[in-house]
Amino acid sequence: MKKTFLTFLCLTIALFVTDRTGGIVMQWVCRHSNDVLSPKLQYVQDGIHEDMVLMGTSRCHHHYVPSIISDSVGITVYNAGVGGSGNIFAHYIMLCHILSRYTPKIICLDVAPTDYNQQRSPFSGTNLYSSLFGRNESADSVYRLAESYWPYKISHLYRYNVRASSNLWGLLLNRQQDSDKGYIPLPCPEHRLSAPEFEDTDQSIDSLKMEYLKRFIAECRQRKIKLVFVASPKYTLVDNSYYGIFRSIADEYSIPFLDYHTSKRYQTHPELFKDVNHLWDQGARLFSREFSCDLKQIFH
Numbered sequence: 264m265k266k267t268f269l270t271f272l273c274l275t276i277a278l279f280v281t282d283r284t285g286g287i288v289m290q291w292v293c294r295h296s297n298d299v300l301s302p303k304l305q306y307v308q309d310g311i312h313e314d315m316v317l318m319g320t321s322r323c324h325h326h327y328v329p330s331i332i333s334d335s336v337g338i339t340v341y342n343a344g345v346g347g348s349g350n351i352f353a354h355y356i357m358l359c360h361i362l363s364r365y366t367p368k369i370i371c372l373d374v375a376p377t378d379y380n381q382q383r384s385p386f387s388g389t390n391l392y393s394s395l396f397g398r399n400e401s402a403d404s405v406y407r408l409a410e411s412y413w414p415y416k417i418s419h420l421y422r423y424n425v426r427a428s429s430n431l432w433g434l435l436l437n438r439q440q441d442s443d444k445g446y447i448p449l450p451c452p453e454h455r456l457s458a459p460e461f462e463d464t465d466q467s468i469d470s471l472k473m474e475y476l477k478r479f480i481a482e483c484r485q486r487k488i489k490l491v492f493v494a495s496p497k498y499t500l501v502d503n504s505y506y507g508i509f510r511s512i513a514d515e516y517s518i519p520f521l522d523y524h525t526s527k528r529y530q531t532h533p534e535l536f537k538d539v540n541h542l543w544d545q546g547a548r549l550f551s552r553e554f555s556c557d558l559k560q561i562f563h
Contacts, residue, residue, distance in 0.1 A: 300429070494522045
């Protein structure tokens, strides 16, 4: 019995040491990796200091060119969009980490129906931020809902599990080439897209997402941050109800809402798109110029 206990104790200690050592190693890897995401999370951790912060999923990440917007509007800009982040739960985590170090003047949130509608795995994108776990209790509240709080709390190494291979490859391959304050351009597609198709979406409302969307708004209002909703271009056709929820929220809280998707003007230019969801670099630069002009009309 005593021998069994000692064996169990030694194994537990070995696992603990391995986990903590592995966590320290992966923390170093993240700090030095040049993959798509690690430098952005490191910048957030160290403290964003730009006047305007752009937030959202991959459409934000690949659509907004900070240098163009900065030159036009006359303020510093950072693109904090994260591809694959999914919805408002992930955006709220990012917001909490940003505000823990700095209060920008303007936040532009690139919105989509996934920010309010029901999904099978609504928390899947939150694991992209798990390397920041333990640094902000408000952000960590989302992990409690996702039932990943205690695994991250117990195991430091587990926090790096999802992006381990990407982080390690980032030590060898520099995916930050041509990056511009968080923006990474997409290459020109080999083939032009065919005619756009109609896109329908589930309009069912996830009450928990709505709660966190309103928390996002409240955090900005409390710090007197000017919040803007933006629907950047997609190569799909939608009706006016597609962003109906966001129009209602924008009206309720007096938030400017810039819609470049429902207007359909980009759908006549397939040469600007990498795929149905994303502009390639040329399209992103054209869009960033138009967005900048509209933004100046709002704030000047």
